[in-house]
Amino acid sequence: MPLCHGKDLEGQCLDGARGVPYTEKKREMKIDLHIHSKEGSDGHWSLAEIFAEGAEKRRINLISITDHDSISAQGQAIELAKAYGMMYITGVELNVTFSHPAHKGGKAVSLDCLGYQFDIDNTRLVKKLDALRDYRKRRATLILENLNRAFAEQGLPAFTAADLDAIEAGVDGAIGRPHIATYMVNKGIVSDQQEAFDRYLVACDVPKMPLSLQEASELIRGAGGKLILAHPNDPNGTSLVSLTSAVQDQLQIIHDAMMAYIDGVECWHSRHDVGTIVAYETFARSAGLIISGGSDCHQHPVLMGEVDVPDYVGEHFLKGVHAAMRGAP
Ligand SMILES: [Zn+2]
Numbered sequence: 551m552p553l554c555h556g557k558d559l560e561g562q563c564l565d566g567a568r569g570v571p572y573t574e575k576k577r578e579m580k581i582d583l584h585i586h587s588k589e590g591s592d593g594h595w596s597l598a599e600i601f602a603e604g605a606e607k608r609r610i611n612l613i614s615i616t617d618h619d620s621i622s623a624q625g626q627a628i629e630l631a632k633a634y635g636m637m638y639i640t641g642v643e644l645n646v647t648f649s650h651p652a653h654k655g656g657k658a659v660s661l662d663c664l665g666y667q668f669d670i671d672n673t674r675l676v677k678k679l680d681a682l683r684d685y686r687k688r689r690a691t692l693i694l695e696n697l698n699r700a701f702a703e704q705g706l707p708a709f710t711a712a713d714l715d716a717i718e719a720g721v722d723g724a725i726g727r728p729h730i731a732t733y734m735v736n737k738g739i740v741s742d743q744q745e746a747f748d749r750y751l752v753a754c755d756v757p758k759m760p761l762s763l764q765e766a767s768e769l770i771r772g773a774g775g776k777l778i779l780a781h782p783n784d785p786n787g788t789s790l791v792s793l794t795s796a797v798q799d800q801l802q803i804i805h806d807a808m809m810a811y812i813d814g815v816e817c818w819h820s821r822h823d824v825g826t827i828v829a830y831e832t833f834a835r836s837a838g839l840i841i842s843g844g845s846d847c848h849q850h851p852v853l854m855g856e857v858d859v860p861d862y863v864g865e866h867f868l869k870g871v872h873a874a875m876r877g878a879p
Pocket of ligand 1: 643846
C-alpha cells in the first residue's frame with residue numbers, strides 16, 4: 551500500500567513521488583484536458599491515434615486537445631470525440647510574455663496559458679493564431695541564420711532554403727525549435743535533441759512573437775472561452791518558476807497581477823508535485839478560480855489519462871465553477 555503523503559481537497563491521498571494520487575475513492579470520470587497532437591502542433595501522434603488510445607485503452611471521458619497556437623485540429627477532435635462517445639471541450643495553449651516588478655528586476659519571462667471552451671470559428675481568434683503561426687515560420691528562418699553563423703565558426707556547412715523546406719515538410723502543426731533539433735539529429739550534426747539545444751538552439755534562439763497575458767485573455771474570452779494559467783510550478787517548462795520557485799510567492803504574483811485576466815489555474819499536471827497541487831488547489835478554491843488538470847501529453851512518453859484529475863474539475867467546466875463549489879462537500 552503506498553504511503554499517504556498529503557491529501558487533496560476531496561480527501562484523496564497523494565503519492566509524493568509523482569504528485570499523482572493513488573485512488574481510494576473511485577473516480578466517476580477520467581479527465582485529461584492537456585494533450586498535444588501531430589496535426590495541430592508538436593505531438594507525436596495523430597488525432598486518430600490519440601482518440602483510439604484515449605477512448606479504448608485509457609477510458610478517458612472528458613478530453614481536450616490543446617495545441618500550441620493552433621486550433622486547426624479542433625474540428626476533427628470534436629468529431630472524433632463524438633464518434634467515441636467522449637465529452638470534448640475546445641482547447642489551445644498560448645505562450646504569453648509576462649513580467650512582475652518585484653521579480654528578476656521586472657524582466658519579461660515566458661508563460662503558458664490554456665484557452666478552453668471558445669468558439670473555434672471566432673474570426674479574431676483565428677486571425678491572431680494565423681499571425682502567430684506565420685511569425686513562427688519567420689522565427690525559424692531567423693534561427694537558421696543564427697545557426698549558420700555558429701556553423702561558419704566551426705567550419706560546418708550552412709543550412710540553405712532547401713533545409714528549411716525539409717524541416718517544414720516534417721511539421722504537421724506549428725514549426726518550433728524541437729523540429730529544427732530533430733532535423734539536426736537526422737543530419738548527424740548532433741547526437742540527440744538535448745545536444746541540439748545545449749550546443750546550438752539555446753544560444754541561437756530568437757524571441758517568439760510577444761502576446762501579453764491581457765491580449766491572450768481578451769482573445770480567448772472574446773471568443774466565449776476561459777483562460778487558465780498552465781502548469782504554474784512546472785520546473786522544466788515555461789512557468790512562474792522563471793520568476794520564483796517559492797510557491798507562496800507564485801500565488802502572490804497571481805493574486806497581485808493576474809486575477810483580472812485568468813479564469814483558472816492548472817493544478818493537476820504531470821510535473822506538479824504534491825505540495826504544488828495542494829497549494830494551488832487551496833488557493834484556487836478560495837479565489838473562486840476554475841481548477842484544471844491534464845497530462846500535457848506529447849505521446850513521448852504517452853501520459854494521457856495518467857494524471858488522476860478529480861471529478862470536480864470536469865464539473866468546473868461543464869457546470870461552472872461556482873455551481874460545482876456549492877455542490878462540493
Ligand atoms: Zn502543453
